[in-house]
Amino acid sequence: xxxRRSAHSLAKDGVGGKAGPYVADHPFVTRLNGLVPLDDxxxxxxxxxxxxxxxxxxxxxIVRESYVTRGIYIVKAGFAIRYKLLHxxxxxxxxxxxxxxxxxxxxxxxxxxFITAVGIENVSLHRVAHDEFATICLARPAISxxxxxxxxxxxxxxxxxxxxxxxxxxxxxxxxxxxETHARLRAVGLASASSFEVPLTQEMIGDAIGLSSTxxxxxxxxxxxxxxxxxQKRTFKLLDVDGLHSLAEFRSxxxxxxxxxxxxxxxxxxxxx
Amino acid sequence: xxxRRSAHSLAKDGVGGKAGPYVADHPFVTRLNGLVPLDDxxxxxxxxxxxxxxxxxxxxxIVRESYVTRGIYIVKAGFAIRYKLLHxxxxxxxxxxxxxxxxxxxxxxxxxxFITAVGIENVSLHRVAHDEFATICLARPAISxxxxxxxxxxxxxxxxxxxxxxxxxxxxxxxxxxxETHARLRAVGLASASSFEVPLTQEMIGDAIGLSSTxxxxxxxxxxxxxxxxxQKRTFKLLDVDGLHSLAEFRSxxxxxxxxxxxxxxxxxxxxx
DNA sequence: CGGCGGCTTGAGGTTGGTCAAGGCATGTGG
DNA sequence: CCACATGCCTTGACCAACCTCAAGCCGCCG
Numbered sequence: 097x098x099x100r101r102s103a104h105s106l107a108k109d110g111v112g113g114k115a116g117p118y119v120a121d122h123p124f125v126t127r128l129n130g131l132v133p134l135d136d137x138x139x140x141x142x143x144x145x146x147x148x149x150x151x152x153x154x155x156x157x158i159v160r161e162s163y164v165t166r167g168i169y170i171v172k173a174g175f176a177i178r179y180k181l182l183h184x185x186x187x188x189x190x191x192x193x194x195x196x197x198x199x200x201x202x203x204x205x206x207x208x209x210f211i212t213a214v215g216i217e218n219v220s221l222h223r224v225a226h227d228e229f230a231t232i233c234l235a236r237p238a239i240s241x242x243x244x245x246x247x248x249x250x251x252x253x254x255x256x257x258x259x260x261x262x263x264x265x266x267x268x269x270x271x272x273x274x275x276e277t278h279a280r281l282r283a284v285g286l287a288s289a290s291s292f293e294v295p296l297t298q299e300m301i302g303d304a305i306g307l308s309s310t311x312x313x314x315x316x317x318x319x320x321x322x323x324x325x326x327x328q329k330r331t332f333k334l335l336d337v338d339g340l341h342s343l344a345e346f347r348s349x350x351x352x353x354x355x356x357x358x359x360x361x362x363x364x365x366x367x368x369x
Numbered sequence: 370x371x372x373r374r375s376a377h378s379l380a381k382d383g384v385g386g387k388a389g390p391y392v393a394d395h396p397f398v399t400r401l402n403g404l405v406p407l408d409d410x411x412x413x414x415x416x417x418x419x420x421x422x423x424x425x426x427x428x429x430x431i432v433r434e435s436y437v438t439r440g441i442y443i444v445k446a447g448f449a450i451r452y453k454l455l456h457x458x459x460x461x462x463x464x465x466x467x468x469x470x471x472x473x474x475x476x477x478x479x480x481x482x483f484i485t486a487v488g489i490e491n492v493s494l495h496r497v498a499h500d501e502f503a504t505i506c507l508a509r510p511a512i513s514x515x516x517x518x519x520x521x522x523x524x525x526x527x528x529x530x531x532x533x534x535x536x537x538x539x540x541x542x543x544x545x546x547x548x549e550t551h552a553r554l555r556a557v558g559l560a561s562a563s564s565f566e567v568p569l570t571q572e573m574i575g576d577a578i579g580l581s582s583t584x585x586x587x588x589x590x591x592x593x594x595x596x597x598x599x600x601q602k603r604t605f606k607l608l609d610v611d612g613l614h615s616l617a618e619f620r621s622x623x624x625x626x627x628x629x630x631x632x633x634x635x636x637x638x639x640x641x642x
Numbered sequence: 643c644g645g646c647g648g649c650t651t652g653a654g655g656t657t658g659g660t661c662a663a664g665g666c667a668t669g670t671g672g
Numbered sequence: 673c674c675a676c677a678t679g680c681c682t683t684g685a686c687c688a689a690c691c692t693c694a695a696g697c698c699g700c701c702g
Contacts, residue, residue: 180528183618186536190528202521203528210525210620237507247520248475252483254527255476259453259461261534262579266658297680306535308659313682329667345456347483539690570648581691586650602699 119143123196123284124170128242130283141236145170145228151220152176158199158213158221165209167225169199174219175294178211179303189304191253192277192294196284202247216295249349261306264344266315269305272344274325274332279348293331392416396469396557397443401515403556414509418443418501424493425449431472431486431494438482440498442472447492448567451484452576462577464526465550465567469557475520489568522622534579537617539588542578545617547598547605552621566604 119125119139124146128134149172152158158169158176176193178200190211193199199213199221224232233240253276260269277294281287298316299309307315319325324340326333334340392398392412397419401407422445425431431442431449449466451473463484466472472486478499497505506513526549533542550567554560571589572582580588592598597613599606607613 180532182532182536184536184538188532188536190531202517202524205518205521206525206622211528234510244475244520245478247517247524248478251520251524251527252476252479254524254531255453255463255484257531258463258527258534259455261531263455263457263459263461263576265457299680303536309680310660310682311658314658317682349479572648582648583650583692584690587690590650 119146122146122172123194123286124172124198126284127196127246128239131245132238132242134238134242138236138238141232141239145222145224145232146172148222149220150223151218152215154215154217154219156215158215158219159204159209159211161210161212162208164207165200165204165226167223168201168204168229169213170222170224171195171197171199172220172222174215174217174221175296176213176215176219177300177304178213180211187303188306189300191257191304192280192296194280194284195286198246201243201250216300252349266305266307266311267318268344269307270301270312270315270319271324271340272346273301273305274334275337275340275344275346278332278334290335290337291331291333295330392419395419395445396467396559397445397471399557400469400519401512404518405511405515407511407515411509411511414505414512418495418497418505419445421495422493423496424491425488427488427490427492429488431488431492432477432482432484434482434485436482437480438473438477438499440496441474441477441502442486443495443497444468444470444472445493445495447488447490447494448569449486449488449492450573450577451486453484460576461579462573464530464577465553465569467553467557468559471519474516474523489573525622539578539580539584540591541617542580543574543585543588543592544597544613545619546574546578547607548610548613548617548619548621551605551607563608563610564604564606568603 119142120129122142125134125139125142150169159165161180171193173195175195176199178190178193180188180190182188193213200209200211203210205226233243256272256276260272264272278287278290278292281292281294286292297309298312301307302309302312305312316325316327320327322339324334324336324343326335340346392415395415398407398412398415432438434453444466446468448468449472451463451466453461453463455461466486472494473482473484476483506516529545529549533545537545551560551563551565554565554567559565570582571585574580575582575585578585589598589600593600595612597607597609597616599608613619
């Protein structure tokens with residue numbers, strides 16, 4: 097089935113409609129559809145949610161740690177970071193939240209939030225109350241299946257993040273961070289083949305990968321000196337993708353080989369019970 | 370509803386049956402039931418899976434990175450660690466896998482594994498093929514709701530792990546690691562109020578929290594010197610739980626305040642009618 | 643009894659944090 | 673249009689935290 101067709105069938109005002117919920121073009125739909133194919137009914141179920149816009153200005157919190165949660169938030173446009181603040185004044189950035197992400201999924205299912213999310217530019221998003229979210233999952237199995245995959249990707253990204261900080265050298269961490277950010281943006285159509293633009297400061301990057309901002313600066317300079325990347329202002333170019341890959345041991349979650357299993361395609365593994 | 374009753378009604382040979390699937394005493398059931406109340410039909414659905422035992426000897430892999438996955442594994446007894454190995458010879462331990470856990474959930478939903486899991490003692494577990502897993506989730510909404518909570522807890526534990534390694538001082542990391550391990554074991558009845566026993570070496574702990582084994586030794590000595598913990602062989606005692614909590618800024622995922630919102634109260638859980 | 647895995651302790655060197663100063667954009671108000 | 677403030681990047685100097693290497697010890701098990 098062609099997703100673009102159903103898109104057009106849903107658009108209220110046809111191709112030119114600009115205020116209407118142009119559902120199939122939404123990065124969230126792009127992402128889910130890339131994991132599990134959605135049909136017209138799925139899109140119809142999502143339409144009311146994705147039609148309600150909410151804008152959080154740059155620098156304002158979207159969710160705040162230890163406050164009661166009011167639902168989940170689907171990001172339409174704009175970037176945010178999720179972080180935890182410690183009593184010693186340090187900050188750990190857990191990740192960049194990009195269009196198509198759900199802020200705090202699955203972590204916002206708890207009664208009170210475990211993280212804070214703040215926009216690093218104006219963020220346009222949709223709030224979905226917990227029970228509305230439940231209703232949709234119940235009614236549309238394809239959507240809940242896709243969300244299970246979202247959770248799996250999320251867990252794998254977090255695991256890789258731990259590995260970065262715990263056991264990789266700073267230059268490898270930074271390379272990995274840049275590759276992962278690029279891959280995620282690419283999956284929702286927000287990056288070209290080898291460059292992307294995100295308003296991340298070196299301090300945010302340091303708080304993400306466990307370095308001081310001054311060391312991020314030195315390590316980034318090193319990557320540039322070796323001709324692996326270039327950056328100016330907020331745009332990063334990956335000049336030598338292969339070099340970066342082997343430096344960072346990066347393995348993309350988004351390659352087609354990692355897609356959901358089909359029944360009946362299992363293979364035996366050596367040294368396996 | 371009394372879960373113990375349904376346990377007895379399921380035990381094939383009554384109270385004395387030792388080989389039979391004594392479902393309600395299984396740590397996996399204990400854990401799910403603590404998140405979302407299960408009924409007799411849920412237990413019946415789980416019985417065939419939990420009746421099939423499989424033992425992996427100490428030191429053998431349960432799953433291996435980059436090999437094709439054959440399903441997920443529910444741990445009945447014994448401990449394992451999950452880790453990633455890097456080309457520079459370093460190892461990052463992502464976590465301790467304890468009875469009641471699912472090895473690689475949700476990460477093992479990928480076609481090939483992203484981590485390796487190895488038993489650190491003999492591990493007794495149950496393999497569940499992907500499609501069988503899917504069938505049960507579909508048939509038993511309470512189980513899939515509980516699994517969503519499992520995924521949420523998993524994500525939060527990983528996030529906290531990142532924070533540990535990235536921004537906490539070594540002594541705080543170790544304190545946090547011990548508190549978290551204790552809380553998780555406690556939730557499945559494998560720890561007393563202030564002590565637990567796990568065959569973790571100092572090297573494994575170091576690989577988990579991003580320190581060398583010799584530094585783990587020094588930091589552990591420091592915790593002992595301050596009267597916060599004691600350890601001998603493989604048993605750890607938390608001598609000053611409050612002191613450890615404030616040192617580590619630990620917030621338990623398992624406190625009753627963080628429990629799932631009950632259906633029918635303000636919020637509902639996906640797939641819950 | 644010998645071997646081995648894991649714990650303990652020491653010495654020394656590097657990495658990466660901290661502090662500090664300066665530069666360069668961008669934005670704002672006079 | 674300039675003066676100034678602000679935020680972020682850049683660079684240098686210094687030093688401590690933590691890693692590495694190494695040796696010795698202990699308890700367990702074959």
